[in-house]
Amino acid sequence: MTLRAVRVLKVFVFVAALGPVAWLVWAALTGHLSPNPLSDVTNETGVWTLRFICITLAITPLRRLTGWNSLIRFRRMTGLFAFFYGSLHFLTYAIADRFAGLDFPDGIVALSTVRNLARSVGEDIYKRPFITIGFTAWLTMVPLALTSTAGMIRRLGGRRWNQLHRLVYATGILGVIHYWWLVKADISRPRIYALVVALLLGFRAYRYLDERRGHRKPAVARPPESKQIQPVR
Amino acid sequence: MFIKRPSDIRSSEITDKKLYLNRRQFIQAAGATAAAAAGLGSAMLEAATPAPHGRKLENISKSPLSTTEKPNPWDHITTYNNYYEFGIDKDLPSQYARNLKTDNWTVTVDGECNKKASWHVEDILKGEILEERIYRHRCVEGWSMVIPWVGIPLANFIKRCEPTSKAKYIQFTTAYEPKQMPGVRSNVLRWPYVEGLRMDEAMHPLTVLVVGLYDEVLPNQNGAPIRVVMPWKYGFKHAKSIVQIKFTEKQPLNSWQDQAPSEYGFYANVNPQVDHPRWSQATERRIGEFLRRKTLMFNGYQDQVQSLYAGMDLRKNY
Numbered sequence: 001m002t003l004r005a006v007r008v009l010k011v012f013v014f015v016a017a018l019g020p021v022a023w024l025v026w027a028a029l030t031g032h033l034s035p036n037p038l039s040d041v042t043n044e045t046g047v048w049t050l051r052f053i054c055i056t057l058a059i060t061p062l063r064r065l066t067g068w069n070s071l072i073r074f075r076r077m078t079g080l081f082a083f084f085y086g087s088l089h090f091l092t093y094a095i096a097d098r099f100a101g102l103d104f105p106d107g108i109v110a111l112s113t114v115r116n117l118a119r120s121v122g123e124d125i126y127k128r129p130f131i132t133i134g135f136t137a138w139l140t141m142v143p144l145a146l147t148s149t150a151g152m153i154r155r156l157g158g159r160r161w162n163q164l165h166r167l168v169y170a171t172g173i174l175g176v177i178h179y180w181w182l183v184k185a186d187i188s189r190p191r192i193y194a195l196v197v198a199l200l201l202g203f204r205a206y207r208y209l210d211e212r213r214g215h216r217k218p219a220v221a222r223p224p225e226s227k228q229i230q231p232v233r
Numbered sequence: 234m235f236i237k238r239p240s241d242i243r244s245s246e247i248t249d250k251k252l253y254l255n256r257r258q259f260i261q262a263a264g265a266t267a268a269a270a271a272g273l274g275s276a277m278l279e280a281a282t283p284a285p286h287g288r289k290l291e292n293i294s295k296s297p298l299s300t301t302e303k304p305n306p307w308d309h310i311t312t313y314n315n316y317y318e319f320g321i322d323k324d325l326p327s328q329y330a331r332n333l334k335t336d337n338w339t340v341t342v343d344g345e346c347n348k349k350a351s352w353h354v355e356d357i358l359k360g361e362i363l364e365e366r367i368y369r370h371r372c373v374e375g376w377s378m379v380i381p382w383v384g385i386p387l388a389n390f391i392k393r394c395e396p397t398s399k400a401k402y403i404q405f406t407t408a409y410e411p412k413q414m415p416g417v418r419s420n421v422l423r424w425p426y427v428e429g430l431r432m433d434e435a436m437h438p439l440t441v442l443v444v445g446l447y448d449e450v451l452p453n454q455n456g457a458p459i460r461v462v463m464p465w466k467y468g469f470k471h472a473k474s475i476v477q478i479k480f481t482e483k484q485p486l487n488s489w490q491d492q493a494p495s496e497y498g499f500y501a502n503v504n505p506q507v508d509h510p511r512w513s514q515a516t517e518r519r520i521g522e523f524l525r526r527k528t529l530m531f532n533g534y535q536d537q538v539q540s541l542y543a544g545m546d547l548r549k550n551y
Contacts, residue, residue, distance in 0.1 A: 035313040101524075128511060128512060130511060185422065
């Protein structure tokens with residue numbers, strides 16, 4: 001695929017990836033959500049986080065299976081969108097679930113509100129296992145988002161960068177556990193994500209074992225093409 | 234004593250059935266068109282349809298047991314439902330419950346009582362005064378509404394069944410109609426849905442057999458044609474579309490307790506101090522509000538019901 005085609009496609013993917021949040025904002029403003037819109041926003045942003053994690057995890061297997069290597073050029077974007085939706089999800093929870101449940105002894109705009117919110121979020125993460133897991137899943141994405149630039153790949157070196165970014169496997173597993181744990185009884189939806197994540201990680205495990213037997217060479221990340229000509233120190 | 238009687242006319246005799254069904258189809262089609270026009274994927278949140286308005290109920294008296302809080306609107310109450318027989322999402326009952334046939338509904342009374350019989354809903358209501366009961370409704374999931382139910386005290390009906398001294402509990406079995414209920418294909422709960430109460434809870438003046446909402450016939454998604462409501466307990470105790478009432482000596486195994494005994498007990502009294510194992514019950518979101526409210530002990534009905542549980546460990550009997 002030419003660089004130009006990739007650029008155009010990237011714009012499309014970017015706009016498409018904003019679709020869910022755009023839809024949520026539109027639906028919330030026009031009354032197309034359920035009578036409990038805050039719960040809808042929490043659920044939808046959570047599910048879209050998991051979907052983007054799955055999409056991101058699917059890129060390497062797809063490349064290997066189809067040989068369509070240009071797919072790698074979209075991985076950073078989908079990964080960052082997973083982080084974006086994950087952050088929205090966490091923010092919605094902090095506002096709708098924690099902030100909305102606070103007492104406001106000094107009024108809403110007060111230092112005590114900030115303090116109480118921090119305590120309330122902290123206590124909840126500590127006390128409720130599925131929140132602990134969900135928060136940890138979000139935390140695992142933070143270093144990945146921070147090191148997602150070409151500069152960071154260079155600075156860390158491909159091999160170390162690769163090792164760090166295997167954290168996304170943990171994100172996937174923790175995300176699925178978080179979802180599985182919070183549903184009241186019907187596990188049919190979390191089960192789908194569990195299967196997808198298991199399949200995508202299973203593919204890697206299989207390749208890894210193959211490499212150890214010496215059948216293949218492991219891949220190492222490289223900075224994007226345009227910057228590649230610069231000498232690596 | 235003069236007893237006001239509800240109308241003896243069945244709903245099926247009022248509107249020509251063909252016309253009635255056509256109207257439903259029209260509303261369905263209109264809903265589908267609107268959803269399609271709105272386009273944009275997530276049909277999931279799009280498709281909720283408030284219940285069409287049904288027959289007006291006559292001669293409803295007000296009750297001193299009603300709250301003065303403002304009831305949630307019809308659309309909230311008829312599009313945000315937990316009725317797993319019609320699917321696990323809250324908007325699914327509003328889409329599928331219309332297929333439930335509630336004409337000529339009978340409730341079988343069985344077990345430890347003298348008057349075992351099959352009762353038509355009309356006969357259960359015969360001679361009774363319909364009462365409006367505006368109650369707070371608290372779901373175990375942490376949300377609440379205020380709902381203007383219409384019904385009769387369950388105690389009145391129980392007395393007519395003449396339970397024997399062996400009757401310690403009452404068990405409600407609810408409708409299981411695989412052809413009309415798409416949700417029962419999932420084995421999320423063991424069907425049919427079963428709930429139960431201790432006899433003194435069932436006889437409590439707050440406990441009502443509900444047949445209406447907002448002075449109209451109860452919409453299907455809210456448990457038509459007949460359900461039970463006891464406002465100091467979490468919503469899942471309120472058995473919907475009841476087909477059997479059985480008086481028993483042993484405590485019934487209610488469906489949610491059967492599904493997850495560590496999370497849902499037999500009593501399920503609203504209690505802000507006893508958390509669900511996975512989430513807090515200290516606050517709740519009143520549907521339509523942003524800030525969460527403090528959940529009240531026994532959902533605010535403490536004065537009326539706490540004597541029922543004197544000396545009981547409410548942490549153990551959750």
